[in-house]
Amino acid sequence: MENPNQVVLLETMLLIRRFEEKLEALSKEPGKLHGMMIVCTGQEAVAAGVSAALEPQDVIISNHRSHGHLIAKGAEINLLMAEIYGKRTGYNKGKSGTLHIAVPEVNALCTTTVVGGGIPIAVGTAFAAQYENKDFVTVCYFGNGAADEGSFHEALNLAALWNLPVIFVCENNVYSGAQRQEEHTRVKDLADRAAAYGMASQIVDGNDVQRVYEATAEAREKCLAGDGPILLEFKTYRWGGHSTTDHQVYQPKEEIEQWKQRCPIEKLKKELLGAGVLTEATWQQLNEGVMKQVEQSVQFAEESPWPDVTEALEDIFA
Ligand SMILES: Cc1ncc(C[n+]2csc(CCOP(=O)(O)OP(=O)(O)O)c2C)c(N)n1
Secondary structure (H helix, E strand, O other): OOOOOHHHHHHHHHHHHHHHHHHHHHHOOOOOOOOOOOOOOOOHHHHHHHHHOOOOOOEEEEOOOOHHHHHHHOOOHHHHHHHHHOOOOOOOOOOOOOOOOOEHHHOEEEEOOOOOOHHHHHHHHHHHHHHOOOOOOEEEEEEOHHHHOHHHHHHHHHHHHOOOOEEEEEEEOOEEOOEEHHHHOOOOOHHHHHHHHOOEEEEEEOOOHHHHHHHHHHHHHHHHOOOOOEEEEEEOOOOOOOOOOOOOOOOOHHHHHHHHOOOHHHHHHHHHHHOOOOOHHHHHHHHHHHHHHHHHHHHHHHHOOOOOHHHOOOOOOO
């Protein structure tokens, strides 16, 4: 297992951060974006570290907090931004908007906002891999709240029973909507639940991109050797409210500040500056390059056409 390029990891996290900062800014401008934006600010190391350990053929199933997962898996931000704007050039022809984006081009097969709804779907794609003897794993992203849904328990049980090549990625960001974890379960470490199904699990610092990468790479190897599935619980924190319409009154300011001190981007940046891999000048260049890409994606989206009304009933199954 070869370590990923650390500057690429940093760039991926930075791209996710700047892309979503832009979405937050645009959502405050009248007439730009439709609906609320659900961002993963503070949690970027999970998406970046997980995807660094995956191959193009590996499948991801995402949830409502999806932008980071999609960007890290290789989705192009022009097409993502256009989709979020609802434009014809977006990945799903403007019909998905921010919450349901699928990017089959990079095997990001499904984003579902039904909390816990993606977990059985991931068991399905993992079953397909096993049944057809194909060399790919499925990664399923979900939050700590989703781990209290019935679908989580049924899906994990079946995945373990059938030894399926699926990596269950629980992004434990402390909250689930406005509820803290201790308000919806007495279990402290959700990874403990894997034992109930005879499944392996690991608790990992979700703000350390290298640790995230290593845990996922190891899990992937196990899955491909027929030794799956596994539950990875990444401990992290949601800096913002549940969405851009949430005023965060329930989140203690000191808690947010403490977690900001553990910013995954700052952590890696500091390490790379210390190791001489990065200088302040190359960091500036990286940041400016990322901001330019994000600005270009906005321009692409704004200049793109709206879908035609005649297409409204295309691409639907019922
Ligand atoms: C089945 C279902 N119940 C409730 C909701 C409303 N809802 C949307 S996101 C969310 C919180 C999910 O929390 P968690 O799974 O911890 O993910 P996070 O938002 O923290 O990333 C809720 C309750 C929903 N979309 N689907």
